[in-house]
Amino acid sequence: MTIPRAFLAVILPLAYAYVRKQEQNILANGTPLTDEAAADARTIGVKRPDLVRTLTSERVPPGIHPSFIWIGQKLGLVTSTPTIGMALGYAICLRTGCAESRSLLAHELVHVRQYERLGFSPFLRQYIHECLTDGYPHGALEAEARQTAHKFIA
Secondary structure, three states: OOOOHHHHHHHHHHHHHHHHHHHHHHHHHOEEOOHHHHHHHHHHOOOOHHHOEEEEEOOOOOOOOHHHHHHHHHOOOOOOOOOOEEEEOOEEEEEOOOOOOHHHHHHHHHHHHHHHHHOHHHHHHHHHHHHHHOOOOOOHHHHHHHHHHHHHHO
């Protein structure tokens, strides 16, 4: 799928602002990683597991604007299957009922490692581009997270 540059020029700043706001909320109100989870994060390659905070929510991502949901549905990014986890920089939101999954947390910690490796804005730009061109969850960043978490947990 070819995405018009004008569309990305509008979407990216909105996505950055949303993700930063959610990250700040989770960092302020979330829970630090347990010792076991911090050890897992270090094994996965997260440089600063001490900065990671998790928050459990009925809805992932939390507080999403209805226009993002509508756009996501039109692009095939939002489906009837609820999202169970999302990394937003050093903040991780996990869906209630799934928060105890070590493999889910490992997957999201891989995304934290990707944020560290690429930088905040470049990670989001690449992730959104992959979702729009390859389709979620077929992009390289998602594949890396799946493969790393699978190897780590297996």
